[in-house]
Amino acid sequence: GEDVEQSLFLSVREGDSSVINCTYTDSSSTYLYWYKQEPGAGLQLLTYIFSNMDMKQDQRLTVLLNKKDKHLSLRIADTQTGDSAIYFCAERGFRDSNYQLIWGAGTKLIIKP
Amino acid sequence: DVKVTQSSRYLVKRTGEKVFLECVQDMDHENMFWYRQDPGLGLRLIYFSYDVKMKEKGDIPEGYSVSREKKERFSLILESASTNQTSMYLCASSSGQSDEQYFGPGTRLTVT
Numbered sequence: 001g002e003d004v005e006q007s008l009f010l011s012v013r014e015g016d017s018s019v020i021n022c023t024y025t026d027s028s029s030t031y032l033y034w035y036k037q038e039p040g041a042g043l044q045l046l047t048y049i050f051s052n053m054d055m056k057q058d059q060r061l062t063v064l065l066n067k068k069d070k071h072l073s074l075r076i077a078d079t080q081t082g083d084s085a086i087y088f089c090a091e092r093g094f095r096d097s098n099y100q101l102i103w104g105a106g107t108k109l110i111i112k113p
Numbered sequence: 114d115v116k117v118t119q120s121s122r123y124l125v126k127r128t129g130e131k132v133f134l135e136c137v138q139d140m141d142h143e144n145m146f147w148y149r150q151d152p153g154l155g156l157r158l159i160y161f162s163y164d165v166k167m168k169e170k171g172d173i174p175e176g177y178s179v180s181r182e183k184k185e186r187f188s189l190i191l192e193s194a195s196t197n198q199t200s201m202y203l204c205a206s207s208s209g210q211s212d213e214q215y216f217g218p219g220t221r222l223t224v225t
Contacts, residue, residue: 008153031212042117042203042216043156088155092212098169101212105155 004104006089011110018076020107022089025070029091032065033101034074037086046087047074076109084111116140117217119204125223132191134220136204143209145187147171147179150201150219162187163209194224 004024012018024032030051035043049056049063049072056063062075076083089104120135136145144163148156148171158171160179168179176198180188187206191198201221205214 033212040218042218043205043214044216045213048213098163099212100158100161101214103156105153 004089004091004102006087006104006107008105009108009110011112012079013112014079014081016079018074018079018083018109020074020076020087020089020109022072022074022104023070024072024089024091024102026091026093026102027067027070029093031092032063032072033088033090033092034061034063035088035090037088037106039085043088079109079111081111081113083109085109117204117206117215119202119217119220121220122218123221123223125225126191126194127225128195130191130194130224132194132222132224134189134191134202134204134222136187136189136206136217137185138187138206138215139185140206140208140215141184142206142215143184144207144214145181146205146207146214147177147187147189148203148205149173150203156203159189194222196224198222199224 006022033048034046036046037043060077064073086106086108088106090101093102117138146161147159162168162181178190201219203219204217207214
């Protein structure tokens with residue numbers, strides 16, 4: 001079945017770039033998503049990429065997609081303390097006769113001063 | 114702005130109690146979801162609904178039931194709460210044409 005994997009923690013220094021990685025298994029996925037969950041809050045959509053794209057850039061965020069390796073990454077440039085959050089990768093997969101979002105476990109981004 | 118609200122932020126219940134978690138969205142979304150979030154396990158789908166009075170089991174429906182009597186409201190019911198149901202419960206909604214899910218703030222349930 002489909003599976004989305006992420007490492008559980010990433011620690012970076014303020015001002016450095018953060019790169020959060022994700023691997024997925026469903027090669028038919030059309031959309032891949034990054035959600036952000038700030039402490040004590042629900043998840044919010046951060047960005048997404050369509051499967052026919054290699055890269056998407058939005059201000060400090062860069063999403064890279066390697067379809068051959070089924071690898072997705074989120075790069076945050078100039079990481080700030082406000083970027084401290086859990087980042088979830090999700091793919092749009094087909095499961096039990098329905099399209100659903102298949103979620104990774106989330107990567108907690110820790111910012112060191 | 115899409116708003117998804119959940120009835121409680123924090124809830125403490127005893128083992129064996131019946132627990133209702135309510136979720137309301139104000140954007141006329143067709144789809145609604147209940148997840149639980151546990152450290153290291155991410156989001157696990159409990160139940161979802163694509164229409165009023167319609168429900169589908171997710172990955173971990175055991176010990177839970179749901180009700181969707183109105184489009185804007187999706188309730189999660191724990192018939193007899195157990196300690197292993199202590200968790201953060203997240204409700205989400207989305208329109209029929211989009212995968213983008215909008216989340217409520219979550220209910221942290223503790224079963225003692």
